[in-house]
Amino acid sequence: MAEKKLVEAITSMSEDFAQWYTDVVKKAELIDYSNVKGCMVIKPAGYAIWENIQRRLDERFKAAGVENVYMPMFIPESLLQKEKDHVEGFAPEVAWVTHGGLNPLQERMCVRPTSETLFCDFYKGDIHSYRDLPRVYNQWCSVVRWEKETRPFLRSREFLWQEGHTAHATAEQAKERTEQMLNVYADFCEEVLAIPVVKGRKTEKEKFAGAEATYTIEALMHDGKALQSGTSHDFGDGFARAFGIQFTDKDNQLKYVYQTSWGMSTRIIGAIIMVHGDDSGLVLPPEIAPVQVMIIPIQQKKEGVLEKAFELKETLKNFRVKVDDSDKSPGWKFSEQEMRGIPLRVEIGPKDMEAGRCVVCRRDTGEKTEIQLEELESKVSELLIRIQADMLAKARRHLEEHTYEAADREAFERAFAEKSGFVKAMWCGETSCEEEIKEKMGVTSRCMPFVQKQISDKCVCCGKPAKKLVYWGRAY
Amino acid sequence: MAEKKLVEAITSMSEDFAQWYTDVVKKAELIDYSNVKGCMVIKPAGYAIWENIQRRLDERFKAAGVENVYMPMFIPESLLQKEKDHVEGFAPEVAWVTHGGLNPLQERMCVRPTSETLFCDFYKGDIHSYRDLPRVYNQWCSVVRWEKETRPFLRSREFLWQEGHTAHATAEQAKERTEQMLNVYADFCEEVLAIPVVKGRKTEKEKFAGAEATYTIEALMHDGKALQSGTSHDFGDGFARAFGIQFTDKDNQLKYVYQTSWGMSTRIIGAIIMVHGDDSGLVLPPEIAPVQVMIIPIQQKKEGVLEKAFELKETLKNFRVKVDDSDKSPGWKFSEQEMRGIPLRVEIGPKDMEAGRCVVCRRDTGEKTEIQLEELESKVSELLIRIQADMLAKARRHLEEHTYEAADREAFERAFAEKSGFVKAMWCGETSCEEEIKEKMGVTSRCMPFVQKQISDKCVCCGKPAKKLVYWGRAY
Numbered sequence: 046m047a048e049k050k051l052v053e054a055i056t057s058m059s060e061d062f063a064q065w066y067t068d069v070v071k072k073a074e075l076i077d078y079s080n081v082k083g084c085m086v087i088k089p090a091g092y093a094i095w096e097n098i099q100r101r102l103d104e105r106f107k108a109a110g111v112e113n114v115y116m117p118m119f120i121p122e123s124l125l126q127k128e129k130d131h132v133e134g135f136a137p138e139v140a141w142v143t144h145g146g147l148n149p150l151q152e153r154m155c156v157r158p159t160s161e162t163l164f165c166d167f168y169k170g171d172i173h174s175y176r177d178l179p180r181v182y183n184q185w186c187s188v189v190r191w192e193k194e195t196r197p198f199l200r201s202r203e204f205l206w207q208e209g210h211t212a213h214a215t216a217e218q219a220k221e222r223t224e225q226m227l228n229v230y231a232d233f234c235e236e237v238l239a240i241p242v243v244k245g246r247k248t249e250k251e252k253f254a255g256a257e258a259t260y261t262i263e264a265l266m267h268d269g270k271a272l273q274s275g276t277s278h279d280f281g282d283g284f285a286r287a288f289g290i291q292f293t294d295k296d297n298q299l300k301y302v303y304q305t306s307w308g309m310s311t312r313i314i315g316a317i318i319m320v321h322g323d324d325s326g327l328v329l330p331p332e333i334a335p336v337q338v339m340i341i342p343i344q345q346k347k348e349g350v351l352e353k354a355f356e357l358k359e360t361l362k363n364f365r366v367k368v369d370d371s372d373k374s375p376g377w378k379f380s381e382q383e384m385r386g387i388p389l390r391v392e393i394g395p396k397d398m399e400a401g402r403c404v405v406c407r408r409d410t411g412e413k414t415e416i417q418l419e420e421l422e423s424k425v426s427e428l429l430i431r432i433q434a435d436m437l438a439k440a441r442r443h444l445e446e447h448t449y450e451a452a453d454r455e456a457f458e459r460a461f462a463e464k465s466g467f468v469k470a471m472w473c474g475e476t477s478c479e480e481e482i483k484e485k486m487g488v489t490s491r492c493m494p495f496v497q498k499q500i501s502d503k504c505v506c507c508g509k510p511a512k513k514l515v516y517w518g519r520a521y
Numbered sequence: 522m523a524e525k526k527l528v529e530a531i532t533s534m535s536e537d538f539a540q541w542y543t544d545v546v547k548k549a550e551l552i553d554y555s556n557v558k559g560c561m562v563i564k565p566a567g568y569a570i571w572e573n574i575q576r577r578l579d580e581r582f583k584a585a586g587v588e589n590v591y592m593p594m595f596i597p598e599s600l601l602q603k604e605k606d607h608v609e610g611f612a613p614e615v616a617w618v619t620h621g622g623l624n625p626l627q628e629r630m631c632v633r634p635t636s637e638t639l640f641c642d643f644y645k646g647d648i649h650s651y652r653d654l655p656r657v658y659n660q661w662c663s664v665v666r667w668e669k670e671t672r673p674f675l676r677s678r679e680f681l682w683q684e685g686h687t688a689h690a691t692a693e694q695a696k697e698r699t700e701q702m703l704n705v706y707a708d709f710c711e712e713v714l715a716i717p718v719v720k721g722r723k724t725e726k727e728k729f730a731g732a733e734a735t736y737t738i739e740a741l742m743h744d745g746k747a748l749q750s751g752t753s754h755d756f757g758d759g760f761a762r763a764f765g766i767q768f769t770d771k772d773n774q775l776k777y778v779y780q781t782s783w784g785m786s787t788r789i790i791g792a793i794i795m796v797h798g799d800d801s802g803l804v805l806p807p808e809i810a811p812v813q814v815m816i817i818p819i820q821q822k823k824e825g826v827l828e829k830a831f832e833l834k835e836t837l838k839n840f841r842v843k844v845d846d847s848d849k850s851p852g853w854k855f856s857e858q859e860m861r862g863i864p865l866r867v868e869i870g871p872k873d874m875e876a877g878r879c880v881v882c883r884r885d886t887g888e889k890t891e892i893q894l895e896e897l898e899s900k901v902s903e904l905l906i907r908i909q910a911d912m913l914a915k916a917r918r919h920l921e922e923h924t925y926e927a928a929d930r931e932a933f934e935r936a937f938a939e940k941s942g943f944v945k946a947m948w949c950g951e952t953s954c955e956e957e958i959k960e961k962m963g964v965t966s967r968c969m970p971f972v973q974k975q976i977s978d979k980c981v982c983c984g985k986p987a988k989k990l991v992y993w994g995r996a997y
Binding site for chain 1: 600662
């Protein structure tokens with residue numbers, strides 16, 4: 046019976062990265078497929094990661110003056126249609142509710158794909174004076190987008206996220222908030238998830254439906270593909286004009302508010318997997334790992350071993366620590382701890398006990414150290430900090446080593462033919478060039494980075510004068 | 522302009538309790554009505570209460586071995602129909618999704634009214650052996666029930682809740698878990714929300730659709746009406762048989778699992794309002810209050826007053842504390858703090874500063890005390906503990922004073938005609954008697970309390986031999 050739980054081999058990354066990813070999410074027990082097509086079940090090991098993300102990100106939101114609220118999950122069709130670009134962007138991929146109980150609805154409603162329209166409808170009645178501004182609201186909820194192709198965490202018909210929606214008295218304040226929240230995301234990714242990101246602005250073609258400007262953080266996965274990891278949108282007064290959200294300013298004039306929205310979703314769990322994982326499974330940064338230390342007793346039936354294991358758990362009570370006292374073999378327990386990405390393993394057996402020490406093994410490097418028991422707490426503390434730092438450094442190295450520059454079309458095409466990663470190249474600013482590159486090479490503009498640089502003076506596609514440096518990539 | 526924010530008078534409880542309730546939820550800025558019929562917007566002051574409830578209840582869940590997960594929000598119609606009683610109970614009040622994007626769905630899906638069917642479908646594939654049991658999963662999410670009449674928090678088409686769903690190897694373990702979680706709810710209500718409850722079992726008529734037994738906690742509102750505040754259901758193996766959830770037991774036999782589910786929702790915020798509130802608005806127990814202490818500067822434009830107020834905030838940093846430094850008058854600030862139910866108010870002005878003291882005012886009693894500044898932290902700590910205890914004692918007194926006994930039909934009818942509250946009376950066990958009482962008096966059986974007692978030997982309705990003591994009441 047115990048065999049059922051055995052950690053089965055997973056496909057290696059180099060053999061088939063997509064299959065490796067699918068194997069990891071399943072074998073690390075993060076998700077299960079459900080009988081509801083395109084929707085997943087997030088299992089305890091996966092949901093605990095999301096809970097930590099929520100907690101750590103929400104702390105940062107609150108420090109940035111954000112207040113949480115909850116809006117209805119349904120949007121009446123007439124409300125969705127109020128902002129022209131927005132409805133065009135979302136209407137083709139929403140789920141429609143047409144009946145309530147046994148009766149058809151007078152007006153059908155969609156399940157929110159995002160809640161700009163609901164917040165606008167609310168702000169219209171809620172904001173009257175400059176004293177009511179800014180409004181900096183956020184909600185944690187699930188949203189639905191009727192995708193055809195789905196993949197766990199990366200693209201599913203329902204996913205969990207947070208969506209912030211703000212209203213300001215001036216365009217400058219809205220722009221500042223858009224940048225501020227992008228920085229919250231970028232810092233969170235680097236400091237908590239150990240994922241370095243490129244910050245920049247989306248092109249007209251890639252921006253959010255209804256936004257004046259979309260800012261993005263782009264991360265690079267182990268296979269060299271990009272993942273958009275968080276976005277922050279500056280709406281100017283576009284939605285305010287469509288919805289009629291006005292306030293009386295200090296000068297007694299009636300003015301439209303300026304708005305922003307920003308979101309991060311369970312998709313970021315896909316990034317954690319694909320940035321840090323290896324051929325033994327998941328590798329979780331200590332800051333976000335639901336279990337930071339797994340204590341595995343060796344020869345646990347020998348007298349005193351289990352007691353000692355639980356004694357060490359007590360010693361390590363300031364960390365998120367567990368003892369695996371199941372009746373599996375130590376080898377299996379090691380594999381499971383590795384598959385689940387638990388940052389540190391502590392091995393304790395009769396011989397270790399005699400010598401007053403234990404063996405501590407790092408998940409990220411596989412490095413094993415013998416540690417005297419009286420030093421265990423301080424050493425574990427040091428190791429967790431070091432692992433977090435090393436994982437970020439490693440991911441940063443990967444990002445840098447897989448970011449290329451291309452001065453002309455030939456170099457650009459060769460880079461994408463021979464390598465995988467980001468390619469920095471100049472662009473004229475025309476959507477037609479983006480479309481041509483996407484069609485011919487399957488490559489999209491990821492962002493116009495905030496840190497600009499002049500690589501050449503010609504567009505990498507059409508050769509006309511270049512306006513912007515762009516990060517290009519194949520994306521999830 | 523400042524007038525807009527003035528705390529307007531609310532209807533008094535004695536004049537019109539329903540209107541008082543509506544006034545309080547609006548004026549304390551807990552919710553706003555939305556343009557989505559029957560759905561509400563939970564505003565920051567309301568959502569912050571829910572966040573505290575989530576945090577405090579989730580801690581207790583985790584201590585009870587509960588793991589959090591997330592299931593899809595959609596239930597295919599065929600899945601909803603698998604358990605006969607369950608579908609009959611819920612099908613008339615669900616919202617149906619019939620289209621995804623531009624296309625009709627092959628099978629329509631409802632938005633979950635509760636997730637037994639989804640958990641069963643998942644457990645069927647997830648549970649194989651006795652080693653996989655128990656499964657003690659919970660999710661925090663929103664659910665939809667297409668109610669005709671809606672009221673903020675008490676009954677809305679969408680509401681937030683948690684729903685626990687467990688699977689066990691034996692009927693005894695399921696029964697134990699059902700009771701354990703009911704006790705978690707009861708203790709949470711008493712210790713955190715200062716709401717005393719009656720624990721008992723629902724009659725056949727009132728139990729959950731598909732359950733073998735439903736346990737409930739019933740609270741008594743200020744107007745004498747009952748509010749079902751949390752329920753815990755023992756399903757036996759009914760759902761397991763309908764869904765085919767089997768496991769191989771230690772004796773190598775294939776057996777059905779035994780299941781439970783249990784839930785508490787944003788409805789409990791309605792209970793907090795109606796148990797503790799008064800004619801000045803909300804009164805929040807310190808344990809759950811998003812802001813525990815509001816510091817209000819008097820003559821704040823005088824030199825040093827605002828600085829002192831923020832200094833006191835620093836002194837009180839171990840509590841949830843705010844300074845109201847807006848340009849409203851102190852009187853308005855007092856009214857707002859009272860309306861929002863903030864447990865303690867600290868008043869500090871030039872005269873107080875000279876005397877090295879401040880005035881502290883309790884929201885629950887209105888009692889004012891002068892406190893020396895050097896004692897402020899310890900006194901606030903003491904006061905918050907005392908307020909919490911006093912609020913529970915007061916609510917318990919109200920419950921006891923409004924719980925009556927009736928030995929026969931005449932006394933029973935007189936009790937409900939003259940008084941408001943719970944009436945304890947004997948019952949024969951027949952649904953027809955419950956139906957008669959409901960039809961004639963608008964009174965329902967709330968529960969068969971765990972603590973039974975023989976008031977008389979005859980059913981209060983039909984006069985036949987009595988089987989059970991029942992709490993009866995008018996309910997929300």
